Amino acid sequence: MATGVPSNRRVNREAYSLQYAGKLARADVLALPAAEPVEIPIASEAGRLFQGDNLPALLWLRSQRGVRGKVRSVYIDPPYATAMAFVDRDGNHGYDDHLAGAEYVEFLRRRFIVLHDLLAADGSIFVHLDQNMIFETKILMDEIFGRENFRNLITRKKCNTKNYTRKCFGNISDHILFYTKSDEYVWHRPYDQWSDEKMxxxxxxxxxxxxxxxxxxxxxxxxxxxxxxxxxxxxxxxxxxxxxxxxxxxxxxxxxxxxxxxxxxxxxxxxxxxxxSKGIPAQDIWMDFRDPHNQNVLITGYPTEKNFDLVTRVLAATTDPGDLVLDCFCGSGTTLEAAAALGRRFIGIDAADAAIKATVKRLREGRGPMGDFVGVRSRKKETQEPHDLFTLAAAMAAPT
Ligand SMILES: C[S@@+](CC[C@H](N)C(=O)[O-])C[C@H]1O[C@@H](n2cnc3c(N)ncnc32)[C@H](O)[C@@H]1O
Incomplete structure (x- = not known):
């Protein structure tokens, strides 16, 4: 195995950035109009849930006591520029993922600028995306958070093996970009359990x-x-x-x-x-956090709902009890439930009615086994009752 040793040669680290039409200066982004989002009552004292477009909402949060510079960890799973509308089986609207190209990049960038401002000096941010926009987003985050604050590109196995007819390798991974605001940040190293064989x-x-x-x-x-x-x-x-x-x-x-x-x-x-040994120190390839893959996995059924244990892992690694966690694309509230379970405080924001409905329900009643949603779906089919978003998502996630 070759071993790298530090070289004395001068390295030219000239900065670079993404160029595109409509790129607002940082100061102009922070001067955009703030707007107080609608606060939704929830069955949890650990945090607050808001409904509305997250850009004006994040700008409003800057003016709220105890938020600006106080957020210890952000986990977001924004739209992926899939050019898809997420709907239920009857066509009921969930949310749109229609932004693409420069418009998408600038959409994310403006939110990153405000999130950077809200983060604590020792805070962290995790951005979950698939292969579509991960590289553009890496360059954006280098610009806003600093390349020196890039910590990991985590690769997650998101689903079971696919039997592709397309002429390419089965796409079973997605990615999480991990940045911190500085090089002094909260870090509790996660460990995986040893198997007898591995030991x-x-x-x-x-x-x-x-x-x-x-x-x-x-x-x-x-x-x-x-x-x-x-x-x-x-x-x-x-x-x-x-x-x-x-x-x-x-x-x-x-x-x-x-x-x-x-x-x-x-x-x-x-x-x-x-x-x-405390276990196997976690590495940057995660195989054990698939999205729902068997009937017993607990879910809300919201389309694109993320693995609860995965989000719990990133929050446990980068926060302490009582810390403030933020997810401004909270969907079904995975981050909020994980934060509350860990004894952290949370702020969740989402624009979609379906997301707010899912989050409110999850914080009140918890999640259910995936099998239950599939059961509901087939019963509803028999009686021709309208399906809701939850039954559809479970059906979408069901193994084929
Ligand atoms: C991929 S989903 C997040 C799923 C979530 N991580 C979960 O586990 O359920 C993306 C979410 O972003 C929300 N969203 C998209 N654009 C938004 C915006 N401008 N403001 C607030 N929420 C937005 C959508 O409504 C959707 O719920």
Whole structure:
């Protein structure tokens, strides 16, 4: 495996930006008219729900006490420029996703500018999109949040394998852009659970004395050092181009505690014990947060409703109890329910009647197993009663 080492060559980091017609200056965006959205009563004391276009609503929130510069985490799942109208089976309107091209980019950009202003200095923002506009949005977010504040492009497996007839690979992923407002931000690393198989693969050795399972890791790292980590330890220099990861006295402590493995030819490696592991540190490919994929998964049935555990993960990682969370494209209220469940406060905004209806219902009654919605759908079909948005979305999400 090739190892990169820092280079001394000067790097030209000249900024670049997206150019298109209708791009308003930041100050002009912040000077656009604010408007108080309609507040919707909800069965939760943890937060507030508003109905209306989120741009004037976000601008209004800037003037509200305890919001500007106080939002710890934003999760949004905006329209994806799919050129689709999300409707129920009888054609009842859910929401439109008709913006495209420059109009779409500027729609998002204006909201990002205000969201940046509302975020706390140690806050984070997650933007969930599919492959359609993710790259334009990355450049936009670099402009507004700063390229240096880009943390991850998370790839999520969103559904089961597709049997495409199209001449391309099955499209089963979508993406989440993660930015922070600065490099000092709240971060509680999420961990995945070990499976027995993965544990045995990763920690293949058993310590003879203690019976504890362990793995061996290098005690050196790339880069030459002049200080004590560059000098010999136990008569051995670190390998060429490397330094000891720890000062010699720390390595002595490891050895005294039986935490150094000496190879037959006298090379040291550190023993890392399985029982000290909190789990597998979460990486940027997420396989276990599919949208509804079996009849028992709990959902509201709103079209494009996101996986509850996924949203819970990002909020738990980037907020503390009592923090304020914002979702200005809240749809069925996934972010709001996740925030409340974690003991965070929330603000939700959506323009669509169907979204507000779904959120109010979810915060009052919770979600139901997906199978129940499918059942309702087929019963309604028999009696020719009108379907609502919830039955349609469940039908859309049902595995084929
Ligand atoms: C992809 S859905 C969000 C789904 C949501 N994450 C969930 O889990 O249910 C996008 C939402 O954005 C809302 N929306 C689109 N444009 C909006 C705007 N200008 N102001 C407020 N809401 C908007 C739509 O009504 C829709 O509910």
């Amino acid at each position: 045995a693969e990763e920690y293949p050795y058993i310590d003879e004395k203690s019976g504890r399972r362990y793995k061996k890791v290098p005690v050196h790292a790339p880069g030459v050092r002049r200080g004590e980590t560059g000098r010999p330890w136990r008569g051995k220099l670190p390998p060429q181009g490397k330094h000891w990861q720890y000062p010699p006295r720390r390595l002595d402590e490891f050895d005294a505690a039986g935490e150094i493995y000496w190879s037959p030819n006298g090379n040291p490696r550190r023993k890392v014990f399985f029982d000290a």
